[in-house]
Amino acid sequence: MNSSNTDGETGAFFPKEHHDAKATTYASDHEEKTEVIYGEENVVTRALQILPTLTKTLDLCGDRNGPSILLLNEQIKQMYIDLNNRGVRQRNITEITKENIIQCKELMKFQELRHLDGLKGFLGIVDGRLLTSHASGQESKTLSHMVVSTVRVFVEQQQYFFETLWSKAIPAEQRIREIEEGIKPEVIETIREPEVTQARVLEIIKSANEEILVIFSTSNAFRRQERAGAVDLLIRTAKSRHLKVRVLSPFDDYVRNIIDKIKKEDKISIEIRNIEEPLQTKVSVLIVDRTSLLSAELKRDSKDTSLEAIGLATYSNSKPTVLSYASIFESLWNQTYLYEHTRQLYEQLKSHDKMKQEFMDIAAHELRTPIQPILSLTQILKEQISDSAQTKFLDTILRNAKRLQKLQEDMLDVTRIEGGSMKMEKESFNLNELIFHVLQDFSTQLKDDTRIKLNYRSDGDIWVVADKNRIIHVTSNLLDNAIKFTKSGRILVQLRKRKSKKIAVNNQVIVSIKDEGPGIDPSIMPRLFTKFASKSEKGTGLGLFVSKSIIEAHGGEIWAKNNRISRTRSRGEGSGGGTGAIFSFSLPVKLSQ
Secondary structure, three states, X not given: OOXXXXXXXXXXXXXXXXXXXXXXXXXXXXOOOEEEEEOHHHHHHHHHHHHHHOOOEEEEEEOOOHXXXXXXXXXXXXXXXXXXXXXXXEEEEEOOOOOOHHHHHHHOOOOEEEEOOOOOOEEEEEOOOEEEEEOOOOOOOOOOEEEEEOOHHHHHHHHHHHHHHHHHOEEHHHHXXXXXXXXXXXXXXXEOOHHHHHHHHHHHHHHOOOEEEEEOOOXXXXXXXXXXXXXXXXXXXHXXXXXXXXXXXXXXXXXXXXXXXXXXXOOOEEEEEEOOHHHOOOXXXXXXXXXXXXXXXXXXXXXXOHHHHEEEEEEEOOHHHHHHHHHHHHHHHHHHHHHHHHHHHHHHHHHHHHHHHHHHHHHHHHHHHHHHHHHHHHHHHHHHOOOHHHHHHHHHHHHHHXXXXXXXXXXXXXXXXXXXXXXXXXXXXXXXXXXXXXXXXXXXXXXXXXXXXXXXXXXXXXXXXXXXXHHHHHHHHHHHHHHHOOOOEEEEEEXXXXXXXOHHHHOEEEEEXXXXXXXXXXXOHHHOOOOOOOOOXXXXXXXXXXXXXXXXXXOOOEEEEEOOOOOOOOOOOOOOOOOXXXXXXXXXXXXXX
């Protein structure tokens, strides 16, 4: 089969016979053949021959002049109507405009019509077996010539091409409504060429009338757009049209220099905020007047130009899409403010905390100087005085001096803990004996107070490797708290080995102190072992913080819980937490003596 017949002498594509405006066949008598029909009259005649042969489908595609041309010949128009009546499916893709909208509405009575911008030429596919193709015509005129082909590969190629266009085209009803109601068509377009993306950036900026929102994925993206002229165009457009411009970008020295340059401009409303790393994206976004959007993926941030750095881009004027991106921008904009505000507050807190820490350090050292002579001299006076009334006064002085001494030690420990300088002098000792001696000291102090009784239960001798003085300090802290909040009743101290199915847990010992006081205020419980966690006038809240740090430094744990709910008042100012509390801590057991 010959798709063209070439004159051997002249090398012309068409034979001499085509000047006679007759049908020329470029094939032998085989089934597949291609014809070129010349002359308007011959084209109409050939169309009148083809249309009656249709049995299933007719697919048409043409430019904006197509509807007028299809309806120009009344005989051909009637054939289209007859095809529709016979159940032949007719699909037509054209460019619907204000000028051809009447003809399009007429075609819609017997054809499925869809709209696509920028179509050129005309083609038709008959029953998927025959292809007709026409050059561009002029409105209200028939087509001057036509190519007809039954070559299967050509027909299949054009059928595929038609189906692709059909899937992209929009229904005629939608396009007509857009034209009649003045609605701007909504578009979502994928741009693969970086050059087109960069040109679109400049184009969109120039179209702005009210507002521009920008998100740069990196400081390098900002730099690349500045080099491409987009930032300068942004400044000029904002100044000339009094636009409100907001930009989110990671900051570096280059970006800061541009910001300083912008600030020097008069009568310009451009605000740029630093977008911190947790909020950064891999996409740069441009939103103009909340009606159009361009987003571009970051492909290679190390490149110097946008053409090398950006990947796929998306343009859209779809209202839901644009407003969704604008909402994301507003969210990020507010988060950057909160992030910066939080950072400033954090710096202030750090400064205040440092000042507080320095004060505690100074106070702890300054308190040490007067406390020691008060304790020593008061004890000497007590030993030399026999008068009971004066002895009571001296006991009061000693008791309060010891409270000051404990406060000074806690403050000093806090500064050491937070400075990471608290040292542990570990040694092997019998924990059972240590706790027994601590209880003896407290029993001596409580000998005149019959309202409180101390009881001790133990699993026997248990050896640990720890800082003895620190463990005494923790035990004394917990006992002192239990006594402080128990008006009357029993305080039970218990030493036992932890029992569990886990072998590692079995190598621990638990010390617990149970009182019959009001319990722990529920509002304090979550922060019980933090600094200054106290609602009571009887304590500073430092003791438990220090105790927790000491126990954890030994590889143990410390915890607390209320015994049971009751209506009694809790420690401090809260509502009833229970009929007592249990404070416990664990330590690793020495595995061999």
